[in-house]
Amino acid sequence: MMWALVLISLYAAYLGLQVQRTRSAQGDEKKELIKGRYNVRHYQIGSILLALMVMGSIGGMAVTYINNGKLFVGPHLLAGLGMTGLIAASASLSPFMQKGANWARMTHIVLNFSILGLFTWQAITGVQIVQKILTKA
16 A cells, blocks of 8 residues: 555656646646646645545554554654654645645645655555565464
């Protein structure tokens, strides 16, 4: 699931960059970019990503607890919790961005690229955890 979310995150980043490009374009280029509806697609993919990340965080912790009777507090868990908080904060900026607040746009971009970096690391450490589980089985 994590690798799918990394790919969805990259797609959301692409759409977000296209929204920025549309906002700064002029004339015919802008008209052509508007047809792509990047803003709507970015918002929709971002909403799906938010829901999947929150459910994935809760699900991952639940499965770990059910299987082991405890959570393993380590970098993987802490990064996952941090990412969950960051994506919620990022999504909460939407009303401000819709009203044209540039500070919200910049904060949204910084948070999301931070999440993307953490997400890549999170997926790699997740594979390592799965490998440990499989070698024990």
